[in-house]
Amino acid sequence: xxxxxxxxxxxxAAWAVxxxxxxxxxxGIQIIPVIASREAVIENSAFVLLTIVSVPVLxxxxxxxxxSALRFRANGDETDGPPVHGSRGxxxxxxxxxxxxxxxxxxxxxxxxIDIRGAQSSDFEVQVRSxxxxxxxxxxxxxVVSKELHIPLGERVHLVINSDDVIHSFWVPAFGVKQDxxxxxxxxxxxxxxxxxxxxxxxxxxxxxxxxxxxxxVVVSGRAALESWLSQQPKPSPQPSGSPP
Amino acid sequence: xxxxxxxAATGIAVGVGSLTLARGAGLIIDDGQVLGLAYLLxxxxxxxxxxxxxxxxxxxxGRQVDPAEEHAAHGTAGDWRRYFRFTTDHKVIGxxxxxxxxxxxxxxxxxxxxxxxxLAQPGLVLGKEAYxxxxxxxxxxxxxxxxxxxxxxLGNYLVPIMIGARDMAFPKTNALSYWLLPLPILLVAIxxxxxxxxxxxxAYPPLSQQANLGQQAYxxxxxxxxxxxxxxxxNFLVTVFRMRAPGMSLMRMPIFVWALTVTAxxxxxxxxVVAAAFTMxxxxxxxxxxxxxxxxxxxxxxxxxxxxxxxxxxxxxxxxPGLGAILEVVPVFARKPLFAYPLAVLSFISIxxxxxxxxxxxxxxxxxxxxFHIPIMLTTELISVPTGIVFLSALGTIWMGxxxxxxxxxxxxxxxxxxxxxxxxxxxxADVPTDIxxxxxxxxxxxxxxxxxxxxxxGLFAGTYYWYPKIxxxxxxxxxxxxxxxxxxxxxxxxxxxxxxxxxxxxxRRVADxxxxxxxxxxxxxxxAFNIFLSVAVFxxxxxxxxxxxxxxxxxxxxxxxxxWQISSPPPIQNFDHIPMVSAGPYEYGGGVGVPAEGRAAQ
Ligand SMILES: [Cu+2]
Ligand SMILES: [Cu+2]
Numbered sequence: 001x002x003x004x005x006x007x008x009x010x011x012x013a014a015w016a017v018x019x020x021x022x023x024x025x026x027x028g029i030q031i032i033p034v035i036a037s038r039e040a041v042i043e044n045s046a047f048v049l050l051t052i053v054s055v056p057v058l059x060x061x062x063x064x065x066x067x068s069a070l071r072f073r074a075n076g077d078e079t080d081g082p083p084v085h086g087s088r089g090x091x092x093x094x095x096x097x098x099x100x101x102x103x104x105x106x107x108x109x110x111x112x113x114i115d116i117r118g119a120q121s122s123d124f125e126v127q128v129r130s131x132x133x134x135x136x137x138x139x140x141x142x143x144v145v146s147k148e149l150h151i152p153l154g155e156r157v158h159l160v161i162n163s164d165d166v167i168h169s170f171w172v173p174a175f176g177v178k179q180d181x182x183x184x185x186x187x188x189x190x191x192x193x194x195x196x197x198x199x200x201x202x203x204x205x206x207x208x209x210x211x212x213x214x215x216x217x218v219v220v221s222g223r224a225a226l227e228s229w230l231s232q233q234p235k236p237s238p239q240p241s242g243s244p245p
Numbered sequence: 246x247x248x249x250x251x252x253a254a255t256g257i258a259v260g261v262g263s264l265t266l267a268r269g270a271g272l273i274i275d276d277g278q279v280l281g282l283a284y285l286l287x288x289x290x291x292x293x294x295x296x297x298x299x300x301x302x303x304x305x306x307g308r309q310v311d312p313a314e315e316h317a318a319h320g321t322a323g324d325w326r327r328y329f330r331f332t333t334d335h336k337v338i339g340x341x342x343x344x345x346x347x348x349x350x351x352x353x354x355x356x357x358x359x360x361x362x363x364l365a366q367p368g369l370v371l372g373k374e375a376y377x378x379x380x381x382x383x384x385x386x387x388x389x390x391x392x393x394x395x396x397x398x399l400g401n402y403l404v405p406i407m408i409g410a411r412d413m414a415f416p417k418t419n420a421l422s423y424w425l426l427p428l429p430i431l432l433v434a435i436x437x438x439x440x441x442x443x444x445x446x447x448a449y450p451p452l453s454q455q456a457n458l459g460q461q462a463y464x465x466x467x468x469x470x471x472x473x474x475x476x477x478x479x480n481f482l483v484t485v486f487r488m489r490a491p492g493m494s495l496m497r498m499p500i501f502v503w504a505l506t507v508t509a510x511x512x513x514x515x516x517x518v519v520a521a522a523f524t525m526x527x528x529x530x531x532x533x534x535x536x537x538x539x540x541x542x543x544x545x546x547x548x549x550x551x552x553x554x555x556x557x558x559x560x561x562x563x564x565x566p567g568l569g570a571i572l573e574v575v576p577v578f579a580r581k582p583l584f585a586y587p588l589a590v591l592s593f594i595s596i597x598x599x600x601x602x603x604x605x606x607x608x609x610x611x612x613x614x615x616x617f618h619i620p621i622m623l624t625t626e627l628i629s630v631p632t633g634i635v636f637l638s639a640l641g642t643i644w645m646g647x648x649x650x651x652x653x654x655x656x657x658x659x660x661x662x663x664x665x666x667x668x669x670x671x672x673x674x675a676d677v678p679t680d681i682x683x684x685x686x687x688x689x690x691x692x693x694x695x696x697x698x699x700x701x702x703x704g705l706f707a708g709t710y711y712w713y714p715k716i717x718x719x720x721x722x723x724x725x726x727x728x729x730x731x732x733x734x735x736x737x738x739x740x741x742x743x744x745x746x747x748x749x750x751x752x753x754r755r756v757a758d759x760x761x762x763x764x765x766x767x768x769x770x771x772x773x774a775f776n777i778f779l780s781v782a783v784f785x786x787x788x789x790x791x792x793x794x795x796x797x798x799x800x801x802x803x804x805x806x807x808x809x810w811q812i813s814s815p816p817p818i819q820n821f822d823h824i825p826m827v828s829a830g831p832y833e834y835g836g837g838v839g840v841p842a843e844g845r846a847a848q
Binding site: 032046054057074080082094105117165179182183184202208 | 373443444445449455456544580581583585586587588618619626629633637641643644645647649650665669673675677685686749751753756757758833834
């Protein structure tokens, strides 16, 4: 007969080994597939931290279940188990650890959130307009409207997002930004792109059957390249074309 | 039943007829208004036809209700027709709910198969519009299953017996809450004929204001189910607080009864909010108001707040009964008292309270007030503390127990795994920085299937196998039960685990098509999902076949201590000849004492 204490020690050792192995495996991995902005970097480190914390929690329950399933089978024994109704010490530790984890994760999350959504100043502004099922980008300083979003590298960009009809959601996975476009209520996000290139984006909120195909493209380039691109864009005429002058 | 159908038909005829006449007289009436009135009158006609109001009408007219007739409404043992009538016996109503829920589960599961058929390969088969309707209908139906199956089915059947009562507090209201369901369920099932609806179960305006009549059908059905849910919640609460047998103190109640008590409280408080929101949305569509019409000053974010103020607690309305069923099963098959019972009760109550303060975690990218992200993130993460206590109780009971791996116990183990994955991934969605990336992706789809299937459906299966001998008086086939468990659980994990990965890689939810790089994994998922469906066929066969051919069940085949096992299987029509005296808690294993008095007499 294994003593209750011995059962605990064996399970605890298995838990410790598995947790350490798990943490070593997940520490430092990249979880967001493409990272091209300051915001995505913050989010990726949040992913890694949450995963590291999850490993021992996962292992605790898995080891508890697996060990019990292996060692505590009745195998025809029709007697009862010990009449234990609880354990004050164990329950207190459990509660203490869960509160500590929650408060720690909340603190970390709040810092990350303020980092992403705080500091509301920008170097470059774009008005994003959505409708079923297309995106339009308006550059107020240059007076240009385009189908592709062009933003400068390394500068803080302010996007003001509008919708003409139903709720859409502006999402560029590589930038770690997602924001609903709400009819009647402009919303906004800030982002700083850190890698030059062209990135796909998509509408993330169900907006009717065209939702599946509601994509967009973002081009990140240096300020000079961006200015020259802007200057080549046709300026929309103030009056609708076709009407007499 | 026939009279009910006639009543419904009369209602539809009057509704359509009167508005057609009005149209003929030159009034401008659109199809939505016709559908609205016809449905309303159909429900009323159906209820009158089934006899839901007959006692109340008699009473209101100042006449005496005939006791013989009242007795007949309770049903006679062995009469199969009572299951198709307005029967007031809580056991009949429980079976009605349970069978309805499983039928709906099969229909909604078939819709899921259609979805996986479309998603098996990149490209379109059904088409985008059809896919959105199939997806929305699957969601709406499965949510109904999760809302009614355990509390309506197992709860109705067992709660009165477990607390030592002869019936629910309001038997006629109880029957009414069941008979409110068939028409809305039918209406949702036929919504594709009305043009379908593409908004998903969340029905966010303005999309849900543009959509077809099928959308309106869904909204009306949801409100009706909500009314049924409120009525049944009141009934549960009064039953638990007024009908307990002597000696059944609150802290001697089986944990399942506690779970349902908190559930009923949530349903009572939260459901009215969503019923109001959906009614306002219906008014926008049918009567031309503009509560949620931004073009005329309405506010769509307000709708999201109202919707989730119900629909997050709804997650616990679905989940808590499952947790209760699991914790009810654990001590019996571990032959140990439930670990930390008082803490588990406290955790259910705290989940109930906290669940009202976390709704906006569904709205982290919605554009709601900026500061609001922080308190909601805190409360959402806090709710994992009481939820974690469920694991503490289950693991603590299992540890050093004498484990009997009968089918219900297997479902407990499956539940703990699935709900654990659901809980851990929930933290990624509660944390705003990670949620920004994950919201509206397949990560969310995987997460809520792990919590709702993991919490509710695993709990439902555990409970159904556990109480099957009590309800039917027959034993199910242990071999088929185990086959069902392993097949379902492996297929379930094979389906939903890869979805976390798809979500992180950027596959959006609610799309009919996706980039070809996800093709291989989606084919695998469709294959696995089809296996879930097949495994449920084993369950259905086991349940139906064993009901007719299974070996007779003893009153207490599991050696459980709770009251329902101290009476015959199935229970006599009045449950107890004498109301029992309760002298101990429900899980007194290992002490030698404490089997309730009635139980000792019965053994
Ligand atoms: Cu969309
Ligand atoms: Cu939620």
